[in-house]
Amino acid sequence: MTDQNDFEIVASVFTQFLESNKHRKTPERYTILKEIYKQKDHFDIDTLFAYMNSKNYRVSKATLYNTIELLLESGLVRRHQFGQNQAYFEKSYFDKQHDHLIIEDTGEVIEFCDPRVQLIKKTIEDVFKVSIHKHSLVFYGTKKEPDDKKS
Ligand SMILES: [Zn+2]
Incomplete structure (x- = not known):
């Protein structure tokens, strides 16, 4: 920017x-x-x-x-x-609105945007009659080993 x-x-x-x-x-x-x-x-x-x-x-x-x-x-x-x-x-x-995925073994931070998060927010707002102005969602994971045994 x-x-x-x-x-x-x-x-x-x-x-x-x-x-x-x-x-x-x-x-x-x-x-x-x-x-x-x-x-x-x-x-x-x-x-x-x-x-x-x-x-x-x-x-x-x-x-x-x-x-x-x-x-x-x-x-x-x-x-x-x-x-x-x-x-x-x-x-x-x-x-743009986005959430994060942390690869714990490398510390890599991946950003993703999934429209379903907005849907969840809308549903929660309707059910609890609130207005949500921020959220925090972070997934933590590790890379999967390449599956080289099955070749
Ligand atoms: Zn970010």
Whole structure:
């Protein structure tokens, strides 16, 4: 998501959020937002911190944590737990709704989108007369051995 128009859209969403919550609009916060929207994958704070350092941005880890919190609150970033202690993040503004499959032996994260999840959500909303605004679904598995004994 390196497209300039896309960045302008998320930046204006962020500006609205910062202004209406009386947070300061520091250039560091926008730099972090921009770099996060360049990430194609899920990332953790340490990886992002190393990445920012490698690009010579002078951003402290405290600022990073603080900005991630604001981005979570504003809905521009999503947090995932994926079973380990470490939290993973991903940009969420333009992304289609998707869920995750973790391959535990390799740590690989696969994204999938199954429309039946929306159906379940709709059913639960109808049955319990609620409005659901988020969900979390993660499958954990291991790769199956290739079945080479039967050849
Ligand atoms: Zn994802």
